[in-house]
Each structure stands twice: as structure tokens, then as C-alpha cells.
Amino acid sequence: FSNADASKTIDLQEIASEALAEVESMLELERRLLTKGLIVDRGTSAAHMHSLMVATDSGSKQRDSTLSASKILIASSLVKAKFDWSSDEARRELPLISLANTDLKSSCPDSITCLESSKYQSIDGSCHNQAHPSWGKANTPFQRILPNAYADATRRAVDGSELKSPRVITTTVIQRASRTSDDNTLVLMSWGQFITHDMTKSSSFTSADGKIPQCCNVTSGEPLEPELLHPFCLPIDIPVDDRFYSQYNQTCMTFVRTNIGADYSCSLGHAEQLNSITHWLDGSMIYGSSLSELNNLRLGQNGTLKYSTTDDGKELLPLRPGCTSSSCYFAGDTRAHENPQLTILHTLMMREHNRIARALKTLNPLWDEETLFQETRCEQAMADFKLTSSAVGSQYNEENAVNPSVLNEFAAAVFRVGHFQVQGNLVLYDENNQEVKDQSFTLSNSFFDSSMLPQPGFIDNAIRGLTKQLPSSVDVEYTSELTNLLFKGSNAFGMDLVSLNVQRGREHGIPDYNTVRTFCGLPKATSFEDLSNEIEQQTIDNLKKVYNSVDDIDLYIGCLSESSRPVSGSVLGPTAVCVIANQFSVIKNNDRYFYDVTNQMNSLTTGQLNEIKKSASLARIMCDNNNGDVKTMQPNAFRAPTSNNGKQLCSIIPSINLDMWKDPKAAAPSKAAVVAPSFILMIFFSVNLLLY
Numbered sequence: 001f002s003n004a005d006a007s008k009t010i011d012l013q014e015i016a017s018e019a020l021a022e023v024e025s026m027l028e029l030e031r032r033l034l035t036k037g038l039i040v041d042r043g044t045s046a047a048h049m050h051s052l053m054v055a056t057d058s059g060s061k062q063r064d065s066t067l068s069a070s071k072i073l074i075a076s077s078l079v080k081a082k083f084d085w086s087s088d089e090a091r092r093e094l095p096l097i098s099l100a101n102t103d104l105k106s107s108c109p110d111s112i113t114c115l116e117s118s119k120y121q122s123i124d125g126s127c128h129n130q131a132h133p134s135w136g137k138a139n140t141p142f143q144r145i146l147p148n149a150y151a152d153a154t155r156r157a158v159d160g161s162e163l164k165s166p167r168v169i170t171t172t173v174i175q176r177a178s179r180t181s182d183d184n185t186l187v188l189m190s191w192g193q194f195i196t197h198d199m200t201k202s203s204s205f206t207s208a209d210g211k212i213p214q215c216c217n218v219t220s221g222e223p224l225e226p227e228l229l230h231p232f233c234l235p236i237d238i239p240v241d242d243r244f245y246s247q248y249n250q251t252c253m254t255f256v257r258t259n260i261g262a263d264y265s266c267s268l269g270h271a272e273q274l275n276s277i278t279h280w281l282d283g284s285m286i287y288g289s290s291l292s293e294l295n296n297l298r299l300g301q302n303g304t305l306k307y308s309t310t311d312d313g314k315e316l317l318p319l320r321p322g323c324t325s326s327s328c329y330f331a332g333d334t335r336a337h338e339n340p341q342l343t344i345l346h347t348l349m350m351r352e353h354n355r356i357a358r359a360l361k362t363l364n365p366l367w368d369e370e371t372l373f374q375e376t377r378c379e380q381a382m383a384d385f386k387l388t389s390s391a392v393g394s395q396y397n398e399e400n401a402v403n404p405s406v407l408n409e410f411a412a413a414v415f416r417v418g419h420f421q422v423q424g425n426l427v428l429y430d431e432n433n434q435e436v437k438d439q440s441f442t443l444s445n446s447f448f449d450s451s452m453l454p455q456p457g458f459i460d461n462a463i464r465g466l467t468k469q470l471p472s473s474v475d476v477e478y479t480s481e482l483t484n485l486l487f488k489g490s491n492a493f494g495m496d497l498v499s500l501n502v503q504r505g506r507e508h509g510i511p512d513y514n515t516v517r518t519f520c521g522l523p524k525a526t527s528f529e530d531l532s533n534e535i536e537q538q539t540i541d542n543l544k545k546v547y548n549s550v551d552d553i554d555l556y557i558g559c560l561s562e563s564s565r566p567v568s569g570s571v572l573g574p575t576a577v578c579v580i581a582n583q584f585s586v587i588k589n590n591d592r593y594f595y596d597v598t599n600q601m602n603s604l605t606t607g608q609l610n611e612i613k614k615s616a617s618l619a620r621i622m623c624d625n626n627n628g629d630v631k632t633m634q635p636n637a638f639r640a641p642t643s644n645n646g647k648q649l650c651s652i653i654p655s656i657n658l659d660m661w662k663d664p665k666a667a668a669p670s671k672a673a674v675v676a677p678s679f680i681l682m683i684f685f686s687v688n689l690l691l692y
């Protein structure tokens with residue numbers, strides 16, 4: 001090793017055996033906890049709903065990956081300790097130690113082989129880049145802009161002490177929501193969530209039978225005794241005098257760590273959290289991230305997706321067989337029914353897919369089911385979401401491509417700032433723009449409840465609400481529906497999303513705000529006062545109460561605090577804009593299947609590309625796929641209807657001319673008719689977020 005003490009030697013096999021034994025004893029502890037019932041079971045309300053958000057269908061695969069990575073991680077720590085390496089030395093030296101000749105070899109991820117270059121992108125996101133087939137694949141690790149900031153199991157304050165409980169950060173820094181945006185509509189928020197669910201899902205560790213460990217004593221509301229704590233638990237302390245939870249005697253909020261994965265190089269080194277869905281903007285929330293999910297969603301007729309119907313024949317998402325709960329719909333992402341607006345977006349996209357599949361069938365009657373499905377999968381999303389791209393499209397160069405994976409800083413901290421836009425009360429409007437009082441609802445009463453969707457008028461009234469109601473506007477102001485009542489179900493209290501976000505960032509070892517801010521080109525702050533250009537004084541005063549040093553601020557909290565002074569033309573501050581722009585640029589520029597790439601065998605024709613750029617819009621999707629009563633829409637649905645974005649009749653909002661996809665040979669798709677299979681989801685949104 002380049003810097004190791006040559007007098008020290010290590011027996012790697014011995015270390016491997018020690019690591020295997022340590023994981024075995026962890027599993028033994030888990031078995032004992034399970035027999036005591038320390039798992040989150042159905043019906044335990046907030047914790048159960050949270051587990052729906054963070055558990056995954058591929059749980060057992062992820063569990064195996066986590067256990068394997070844990071063995072490698074433990075072995076790495078043992079080697080680091082033996083050589084007395086600093087974190088920097090360990091980061092440099094450990095990846096040089098191969099595990100090929102040890103018992104840990106079987107813990108390394110299997111390598112992936114690709115078919116010859118494929119016309120359609122794979123459903124699990126693999127093989128976009130033949131030389132790096134795992135890039136962007138589901139169940140592979142996040143990447144990072146900056147090295148992780150672990151002290152031990154989480155991040156600590158710079159003086160080595162424990163950081164204050166995330167709940168104390170919430171109650172000190174976060175204020176009650178009171179202000180709304182002037183010019184955006186609530187669909188901007190919902191779209192942000194929809195895009196998130198295309199790109200990232202940090203799934204929590206589950207037991208062998210797919211259940212999330214319970215990390216608090218559910219009877220007393222207190223922390224569990226240490227010997228009863230599952231090794232993947234990292235519960236959040238709630239102070240006894242908490243302004244809300246004290247009335248329910250809750251001093252503990254359950255929290256389970258994210259699954260991890262090892263590097264494909266099969267060497268020692270740190271582990272990284274896994275993204276359990278494809279990293280690409282490929283519509284995985286519509287189509288799933290695995291073949292089994294996709295097969296379960298396809299109808300197998302004319303390229304369409306499965307659906308259920310209302311009494312009057314309107315298509316809704318398909319229903320899980322035998323389901324009796326209030327959230328029985330399924331889509332490509334398990335979080336689809338987390339709130340009714342999100343379920344509506346999923347419904348619109350499923351309808352749009354089926355609308356396009358039927359239109360392509362009419363245009364090209366000889367296309368078989370598979371061709372219709374694949375062409376629609378590509379075409380639908382491209383047509384649905386107009387991206388800002390150059391008029392001449394872009395070029396993909398495989399040799400220069402870099403890893404496009406989702407950034408851990410983005411997923412575990414920065415993009416979560418979108419939560420501030422959430423409204424606690426959702427207002428629905430009828431065709432006369434009058435509130436429909438008996439259908440308007442609060443978020444806390446509708447988490448994972450999509451039973452309203454089949455009600456007459458509900459979807460159309462909700463579409464009008466989404467495109468009329470204004471999102472909450474101010475950074476450190478949150479609705480209490482999220483900070484006290486998240487996933488409350490029928491209980492009196494729920495969880496706190498801000499605490500979960502802060503804890504998730506620390507658990508993922510996300511660097512502090514000042515470090516990332518400096519990476520983004522802002523001056524490094526040496527005192528809290530140095531933040532005054534980006535953060536309001538009142539917020540700085542509150543930050544000082546909960547952080548000892550300006551180098552301790554959680555990235556998510558720093559980015560939230562910044563957005564009271566957004567960069568010109570954006571709703572976000574400079575650090576958030578920098579990380580988000582970095583993320584979308586890396587995903588777009590390294591995707592062979594991106595819709596506007598013009599130099600691939602499967603690229604769109606110029607005519608098709610122009611058609612999409614000219615005419616694709618969310619307004620059009622809403623016009624085409626509502627229940628029949630939405631007759632007008634502002635052309636830019638993300639912006640409030642104003643004089644230069646006034647409501648128009650749906651009939652005059654531009655729509656894509658699908659004749660461009662007519663296959664001249666009719667019997668089989670010609671190259672010209674093969675649509676570059678990439679999705680256009682994000683820039684539509686991110687441009688709004690960054691620039692508006």
C-alpha cells in the first residue's frame with residue numbers, strides 16, 4: 001500500500017472470517033428481536049405508512065445486498081483500524097485491496113452482461129453504456145459530489161460531539177407555513193414529487209420477511225432499551241417538552257437506515273446507499289424498475305397498460321387483486337398512492353400511455369403488441385414532457401460519458417427542499433371555479449388513501465385545484481400536516497418529515513451545508529454572520545440556537561434556509577440550484593437514450609423532435625386525459641393563470657401530430673419510426689423550479 005506501515009501485515013482471510021462472524025451475530029440478534037415482535041406490522045399507522053414509502057418490492061434482493069456490503073464494510077473497518085489509517089488514507093488505500101481470494105468474494109455484486117446494443121432501453125436501467133453496464137441500473141449505489149462525512153455511524157458536529165436531535169432542529173428553525181407563491185401552481189410541487197419517484201428511492205432495511213424493524217417502544221412512545229434495538233435502527237429523539245408530541249408522551253420517532261451496496265470492483269472500501277429504482281429519467285414510476293413489475297403492469301393487448309374502470313367507464317390505475325384497503329391502485333412505483341394528487345398524476349400518465357398506444361395502433365395497424373408497447377413507452381413520455389434542449393438536439397458520446405447515477409447529496413438532502421411547497425389543505429374547484437367543499441381535503445386525512453378517485457367529479461375538480469391553487473412559498477415554513485401529522489392515519493399524531501429528512505442526511509453521511517456551499521463556488525463561511533447574503537437574519541439566529549458551528553448545519557436545512565433569498569428567477573437558493581442543476585445535467589448528458597440525442601441508430605427524426613418541442617405540454621396531457629369536464633387550461637400548467645398565461649379552450653392548446661410516427665412500411669417499424677427511448681420528465685419541472 002502506498003502509505004501503509006510496512007512492518008504491519010494483515011491476514012485478509014482472517015479478517016474476512018471476523019466480518020462474516022460479526023454479520024452472523026447481527027442476524028442472530030435480529031431473529032431474537034423478531035420473536036419479540038419488534039417489527040412494523042400492518043395497522044401500526046404512521047410507522048406502517050412510512051414503511052410503505054421506504055420499503056420496496058425488491059426488499060429481499062436489497063437485504064442480501066446490504067448484508068453482503070456490511071461484511072465488506074466491517075472488514076474494511078478492521079483493516080483501517082489495523083493500519084491506523086485516517087479516513088483519507090482509508091479512502092485511498094482500501095479500494096486497492098482485492099477480495100478475490102477471500103471468503104468475501106461471494107459478497108461482491110455479480111457483474112452484468114449486456115446484449116448487443118439495444119433499440120429500446122432496458123427496464124432495469126442497465127446497459128445504457130456498454131462499457132459500464134451497471135450505470136443507472138436499479139439497486140445500484142448513489143454517487144457523491146463530495147466524500148462522505150461519517151464520524152461513526154452518522155455525521156457528527158465538527159467538535160466531535162453529537163449533533164442536536166433533528167426534532168429540535170424542526171421546532172427551532174422551521175416555522176408554520178403562512179405564505180404562498182404568487183405565480184406557480186400546486187402542480188409544480190406534485191410534479192416534483194412525481195419526478196423524484198422516477199429518479200430515486202432510498203429503501204430501508206427489511207427483515208427476511210419484508211418487514212421494517214420497529215425502533216421505538218410503540219406502547220410507551222419511548223426509546224427501546226439498547227439491547228432491543230435492531231442494528232439498522234437509528235431512532236430520532238423527541239425532547240420531553242416538545243411543543244406537539246409532549247401531549248401524547250412521545251419521545252421517540254422510529255427510523256430505519258437505508259439499504260447499502262458494495263462496489264462492483266470487489267475490493268475493500270466504503271459502502272454506499274442503494275437507489276432501489278433506475279437512476280435515469282426513464283418513466284420508471286410509470287413502468288417499474290424490473291421485468292416482473294413491468295409484466296405485472298402490461299395488459300398484453302395493443303401495447304396498453306392495465307387499468308380498472310369507474311362505474312361510468314373512466315380508466316383508473318389497476319387494482320391489486322384481493323385488496324380491501326383504501327389504497328389499492330398500483331403503478332410503476334410503490335409510492336404512487338402516497339397522496340391523492342400524486343395518484344392523479346399517475347392516472348393521467350397511464351391514460352396518456354393508453355391513448356398514444358391506441359393512436360399508434362390506428363396509424364400502424366400491423367405493428368405487433370410488443371412494438372406498440374415499446375414505441376408508446378418511449379413516445380408517450382417524450383410527448384408528455386417538453387424539455388429545454390437546443391433546437392438541433394444533442395450528441396451522445398459513449399467514450400466521454402461519465403457515471404450518471406443519482407447524487408446522494410441530491411436524494412438525501414437537496415431535492416427534498418421541494419417539501420416546503422406542499423400545501424396542507426387541498427382545494428378542489430368545479431367548472432365554475434367554485435370550491436367543492438365536500439371534496440376538498442387535508443393531507444393528513446388522505447395519506448395512502450385514494451378511495452376518493454372514483455367519486456364523480458373528483459379527478460377533474462382536483463386537476464382544476466392543482467392548476468389553480470398556489471403552493472406554499474417560503475423555505476423554512478412548513479405545514480404542520482408534514483411536521484406533526486405525517487402519515488397519522490386515524491391516530492392523533494403522525495411523524496415529522498423535516499426530522500426524517502435531517503436524520504436521513506446524517507445517516508447517509510451527507511456533508512454539511514458550508515462544505516457543499518463552498519463546492520458550489522460560494523465563499524466559505526467562517527461564522528454564522530457570513531451567511532447573511534444568502535440567509536435571512538431571523539433564520540441565522542435560529543440556526544445559531546441549534547448548531548454550535550457554522551460547519552455543522554445539515555445540508556437540507558441550509559438549502560431550505562437559503563431559499564428565502566432565491567437566486568434571480570428561481571424559487572431556490574444558490575447551493576440548491578447548483579446541486580440540482582448538476583444532477584439533471586449529469587443524467588441528461590450521459591444518457592444514450594435521451595430523447596433529443598440525434599446521433600444514435602434509434603434517434604428521433606428531425607420532424608418527430610420538432611413536433612415534440614413544439615407541442616408537448618402538461619396542459620395538453622390534462623386536456624386529453626381528464627374525465628371529460630376540464631374544457632380549459634392555461635398553456636403553462638405550472639404557472640398561475642395570468643394575462644400572458646390565460647386559460648384557453650383545450651381545443652386550441654397545441655397537440656403533437658402523431659402522423660410523424662406513421663411507419664411507411666406498416667408491417668414493421670423502420671428506423672425512422674423508432675423513437676429514441678428516453679424520457680423527458682425532468683427539465684420541464686427543473687426548469688420551472690430553477691428558473692421560476
Ligand code: HEM
Nearest residue numbers: 053189192193196200201202339411415416418419500504
Ligand atoms: C405531499 C407531498 C409529499 C410527501 C408527503 C412526501 C413525503 C416523503 C417521505 C415520507 C419521504 C421519505 C423520508 C425518509 O424517510 O427519508 C420523502 C422522500 C423524498 N421526497 Fe418527498 N414528499 C412529498 C413531496 C415531495 C416533493 C414535492 C419533492 C420534490 C420536489 C419531494 C422530494 C423528495 C425526495 C428527493 C425524497 C428522497 C427520495 C429517496 O431517495 O428516497 N417530495 N418524501
